[in-house]
Amino acid sequence: MVNLISQLINLFASVLLIVAFAMLSQRRILSLIHLFTLQGATLVVATVLIAYSTGQTHLYVSAAMTLLLKVILIPLLLHRLINRLNVRWDIETLFNIPTLMLIGIGVVILSFYLASAISNLSATIVRSTLGIALAIVLLSFMMMITRAKAVPQVIGFLSMENGLFFAATAGVYGMPMIVELGIALDVLVGILILGVFMFQIRERFDSLDVNHLEKLKEN
């Protein structure tokens, strides 16, 4: 039984990694939000499985929090945001997706290499997941670099936070409750501020293209 569950956890971890790759190459903003919701949902399932197999009851609480925050609240906010900003059907031009994927694979290998030294020391049932978590963080980082629009950049940021949450859950069975509450609060406040920001940026520049935000350069 335990074996089956740890297999399942590994399965969901790889789903998370695949979703991160899909996000990297997804050009439609709407699909990006769907992928982000899927990532959140996978995270919830993985957290519940880890909680069940280890008997760490506080992980159920963080799974519930993730469900509320990242599967329901934030996607809802993002949907409202893209409707009000009228970018629901926006498609971004991304150059050279195959190259992006290849670099992504390199990033995954690097993450596994960095994490392998630690995974061997980790006492938790899920060893390879730390490498996956680090890979998700770095892939999200890549996504933020390659995007020129504000909304995908923010989704990249949130996906990075998902990767960190997964690292905490799989690597150390979750951070202490008080810290997790603090992180959740920061994320929520952050997304609200970013939402307000996007309206201000659009009002000022008539576009959500972050490339407009390059006036402040070194002389």
Added chain:
Amino acid sequence: MATLLALFGIPLAGAVVLAFFGARPRAAMLNAAFSFGTLAMAILVALRVVADGAFLAFNQQLFIDPLNVFLVTLTAFVGFTTALFSGPYMEEERGRGKMTPPRMRLYHAMYQLFTLTMLVALTTNNMGLLWVAMEAATLTTVLLVSVYRTAASLEAAWKYFILCGVGIAQALFGTILLYLAADRVLGEGAGALLWTNLSTVKAQLEPTIMALAFVFLLVGYGTKVGLVPLHSWLPDAHAEGPTPISAVLSGLLLNVALYALLRCKVLADAALHSRLPGNMMIGFGLLSVVTAAFFLSRQKDVKRMFAYSSIEHMGLMTFAFGLGGPVANFAGLLHMTVHSLIKSSIFFAVGHAAQRAGTQAIDGIRGLLTISPAVGWGLMLGSLAILGMPPFGVFASEFLILTTAMHALPWTTPVLLLALGVAFAGVFQRVQPMVFGETSVARLKHQPALLPVFAHLGLGLMLGFYIPPYLTGWYRQAAAMIGG
């Protein structure tokens, strides 16, 4: 206990009250009054540490020791004087239509919340909460930087948010790794992230995990310190936000981020049994000093120029703490204090000067002495002080850092001297015509608050001549705690 509650309660209450009344005519005084209350509580807490030594509070979640209580006092003090400066400055900005009543409410409320987040970051014993508070400090200052809603300020705030957000996410990964290393020794549970527990077992923490953790923590908190090459948010955020915010960003927030890094370094040093963490800090520090010194002399905006000077000085402190040992740590702590005092006084003077001239461009500010000798002298003396002219305190700390470097790492001394020389030439050459010569500036409607400028310069001058014995004792204890 009651004092500690008040230390956090006063800025929190201030934020709530000012969120409603922050646009009233007396709001600036109210803001200063709340900041003064915070300062009074900080002094009470400091007196307790001086009398009884370090103590824990609130179920071990807070830990006050000589290292952080000195930063708490400094933060509360500069927070108070900046609130004094902010009154007439923001009144003038409001008169020019840059601030509306809702923006004034937001500004005052966020100012108090920002103080609160820094105090929490400094006093918490929990490495996880330290991260939460640092992120919260970013969130509050993002709103402060963008408060004018101009194209440039929105850009600066967006960059600040994204870059610091990404940076600080790395620090969270580092914290998770730290927890991973800790729970192998301390067992699971909330106690494993408490700094006091970690520091008792720091030598047993797994070196491989700690090495990786420190790299992530250094990159993460280093972004907030403004270390090159992670610094690109800093000049924009300083230049485009209101000047009181530039003063507290440079004078306080960068210090708090460096403090977070120091706490991590203490653990990594002991766990790794090697000089790796120190050497990494030396590398980042040296790179920051040199790069910033050269960029400094290319700036056309006076606030950007002094923002680069902040990067230079943060680099110097990082370098000093990287060297480690009682003298370099002492010098680093002294430099933290004088830099924070003098840089904020420079921003006060620059703020008044830019308002008089109606521009932040260096070329547009000319001959301050003719119209306002006080602002002119404030800017001149402040610049000389920050450039390390004796007898100001910066000279003392830079001298100590350089002499230690000469013993420990001789090859760095010429590099540092060259960078300091370039910075001197760059800043002096630009400040000189701003102060002397034909004037281009006009009179202001509101009487500027010059007391904070000269109070800070006076303290900076005093620290150059004479450091009170209790302060020396304090620095020594803190320096010993950082070790290295």
